[in-house]
Amino acid sequence: MDGDRFTVTYILSAESEKEVNSRAESIRVEQTVEMPLSAVPAPGLHSLGRIESIRKTEENCRWRVVISYPNQLSFNDITQGINVLFGNISLLPGILITDCSDSFFKPLFSGPAHGIRGIRELLDNPNGGISCTALKPVGLSPQELAERALHFAASGIDLIKDDHGLTNQNSAPFTDRVRQCVYAVRAGEQKSGKRTLYFPNITSSPEKVLENAIFARENGADGLLLCPQLCGLELIRTISSEIGLPVMAHPAFSGSMVIHPDHGFTPEFYYGKLWRALGADCVIYPNAGGRFSFSEETCQRINTQLRTPFCGFQSSLPAPAGGISLESIPKLLQQYGPDTAYLIGGSLYANNLGFAEAAKQFNQTLQ
Amino acid sequence: MDGDRFTVTYILSAESEKEVNSRAESIRVEQTVEMPLSAVPAPGLHSLGRIESIRKTEENCRWRVVISYPNQLSFNDITQGINVLFGNISLLPGILITDCSDSFFKPLFSGPAHGIRGIRELLDNPNGGISCTALKPVGLSPQELAERALHFAASGIDLIKDDHGLTNQNSAPFTDRVRQCVYAVRAGEQKSGKRTLYFPNITSSPEKVLENAIFARENGADGLLLCPQLCGLELIRTISSEIGLPVMAHPAFSGSMVIHPDHGFTPEFYYGKLWRALGADCVIYPNAGGRFSFSEETCQRINTQLRTPFCGFQSSLPAPAGGISLESIPKLLQQYGPDTAYLIGGSLYANNLGFAEAAKQFNQTLQ
Incomplete structure (x- = not known):
């Protein structure tokens, strides 16, 4: 591929070779000039996508199609880059994006500012599995949430995040909550003798974020929790570059993009490549076997994609979450390895030991 | 429903009454306290959703479920309101949101600042169908795009928008394009003797928007074109309230939210209620019969929802688009009525008459 173009790989649903050819042809037009080719004047022809290959897959009626686009289309604008990927065609059924060439990412994206290495340095935890939990439920006061933060930090939890549903409710206004929880985490560190990083949820309107x-x-x-699909994807980059703290990205509202097997994006591309490229230092995703629907293979592919060399970007820390129990940690640690933030929320609170004692065991299991 | 709660209506996929009960139970927890009920302390219990009704629909394995939530959950924060609607549960299959009570919208949203009435006043066009076209393709220079704008305005087109793929490319940088197209539209108005409103595309990162x-x-x-799903939904409100120009919302990247019959949102709720409530004065959606997949019934439901009395908000102008030809306008006008912006882009350029003459006929047909 010449240096001034990038490729997008799609899996298209089509019942015949004729149909897939026609679908690929319409995508290369829809995502660029968006008008009948006969009416495109000469300077517009350079904007067109170009079909690079169309191949049958092993699945019935599914075709792997590669189309290239000029980088000029997304010049200096990440949001426009995402528009070229899946703007109008998001409205068409049977289009799944599985990959893009590095030449899509390199000119636009910078990747995580901290990544796994940076978070480990902040934690002074070079090797072990990383423990993570959430302050909840919504309805508690800042004092009550801070008390939980204190116990978790005293128990040695590595990462404490706000529940993503804690915003600016009267029960625990953002500013009070942040001040009290930071104070509590610092106090807890005195008891544990180790670092704990606190990530308050900053999700709101873009200006408020x-x-x-x-x-x-x-x-x-110590870090910031953001739901990029709710606020706008490019806010990951803005927060990463302008604030400088590690960004933990939460998948709320992003399910529609990744759970349909023949539409949207593969989870490993969306969370593993796109969110990492945008600058997420840590990416939370719904773990297999819990109450969500990803398979273990999907989770492993997300993990791999977040950690593997990619455009020279820092690696991102995968944070599987949702229905993970203390008892499942030894097996998960074998499966996913130590470069993982194991996020246990609800089941830590529900543990018979009480959440502080359960958190201690959680940490011990990960060492 | 008591005044401090709102309801959400879902269509849930479930094979039995037992399964639907269990799904509804998990939604009311997932979207609120997000932890096992046994572990929720007393102050958190007030945050829980409450199942109001579960009824079989006429479709097999589809159930209409109404759950109410305390308004406190989304206090003063639209983005958090959207999170309560479909944050984590977006990751679960078989959940379609079809409606919310007015008590969800009223405390948070203000609706359009201009709406149909305001746009008609700006156009000085009290009754006729509204013509709309797009400047394209990407790759043309500001001069070339402005020349098109001049001809369209001289032909009497009511609304001219940038193609949503025109951002800040080298071929037509945003600032040059806006200046030259505004100038051209004002010059065209001198020839037509009527108003034309120009909506440049401001879509980019949130701060750049x-x-x-x-x-x-x-x-x-005269107005602004925005792709809210790319930038962040709440930017509609920000732009509407802080800038004061009419906002035209484009559906790029939003398809995943609305095209799945058993997941996401119905198009009439998403575009017709949510985007209107956010402040979109005009909503572009993919028309039936073109290259997208909405049925005519869906389009009619979007139109109706955008125009019908709703929380005291101004009505929004529906703008069906995608594959509309000059020839189809008389029939469409009968179907959709005059309170509609008929958006013809590509097929106007491809018309044998030449686009300026085609635009004249387009306007005449709508009067």
Whole structure:
């Protein structure tokens, strides 16, 4: 592929070779000039996508199609890059994006600022599996949430994040919550003798996200939790580059993009490549075997994609979550390895030992 | 429903009454406290969703479920409101949101600032069908795009928008394009003797969107085109309230939310209620019979929902688009009525008459 173009790989649903040819032809037009070719004037012809290959897959009526596009289409604009990937064609059935060439990412994206290595340095934890939990439920006061943070930090939990449903409710306004939880985590560290990083949830409207991020940084938060699909994907990059704290990306509202086997994006591409490229230092995703629907193979592919060399970007820390219990940690640690943040939320609170004692065992199991 | 709660109506896929009960139970927990009920402390119990009704539909294995939530969950935060609607459960199959009570919208949303009435006032066009076209293709220079704008305005087109793929490419940088197209549209109005409103595409990263919007307003643009699913949904509200120009919302990247019959949102809810509530003065959607997949019934439901009385909000102007030809306008006008922006892009350029003459006929047909 010449240096000024990038490729997108799609799996298209089509019942015949004729149909897949026609679908590929319409995609290369839809995502670029968006008008009948007969009416495209000469300067517009350079904008067109170009079909590079069409191949049958082993699955019935599914075709692997590669189309290349000029980098000029997404010049200097990540959001427009995402539009070229899946803007209008998101409205068409039977289109799944499985990959893009590095030449899509390299000119636009910078990847994580901290990544696995940076988070390990902040934690002073060079090797072990990483423990992670969530402050919840919504409805508790800042004091009550901070008390939980204190116990978790005292128990040695590595990463504590707000539940992504904690925003600015009257029960625990953002500013009070952040101040009290930061204070509690620092107090807990005195008891544990180790570092704990606290990630408050800054998700809100785009302008408020930045305001929240600045407040959190100024008040001693160690990282930031963001739901990019709710706020706008490119906010990952904005927060990463302008605030400087590690960004933990939460998948709320992104399910429609990744759970349909013949539409949207593969989870490993979306979370593993796109969110990593955008700058997510840690990516939460719904783990297999819990209450969500990813297979173990999908989870392993996300893990691999987040950690593997990719455009020279830092690796991102995978954080499988959802229905993980203390008892499942030894097996998961074998499966996913130590470069993983094991996120146990609800089941830690429900543990018969009490959550502080359960958190201690959680950490011990990961060492 | 008591005033401090709102309801969400879902269609859930489930094979038995037992299964649907269990799914509804898990949704009311997942979207609120997100932890086992046994571990929820007293102050968190007030946050829980409450199952209001579960009824079989006429379709096999599809159940209409109504769950209510306390307004406190989304207090003063639209993005968090959307998270309560479909945050984590977006990752679960077989959940379609079809409606919310007005008590979801009223405390959070303001609706369009201009709406159909406001756009008609700006156009000085109180009754007729509204013509709309797009400047394209990407690859043309600002001069070439402005020349098209001049001809369209001289032909009397009501609304001219940038193609949503025109961002800040070297071929036509945003600032040059806006300045030259505004100038051309004003010149065209001198020839037509009527108003034409120009909507440049401001879609980019969230911070850049605001910068673009301010530049466009200061340089005489009449409205703004935004792809909210790419930038972040709540930017519709931000732009509407902070910039003051009419906002035209484009559906790029939103397809995954609305094209699955058993997952996401119905198009009439998503575009017709949510985007209207957010403040979209005009909503572009893919028309039936073109290259996209909505049925005519779906399009009619979107139209109806955008125009019908709803929480005291201004109505929004529906803009069906995609594969509409000049020849289809008389029939469409009968179907959709005059309170509609008929968006013809590509097929106007491809018309044998030449696009300027075709645009004249387009306008005449709508009067």
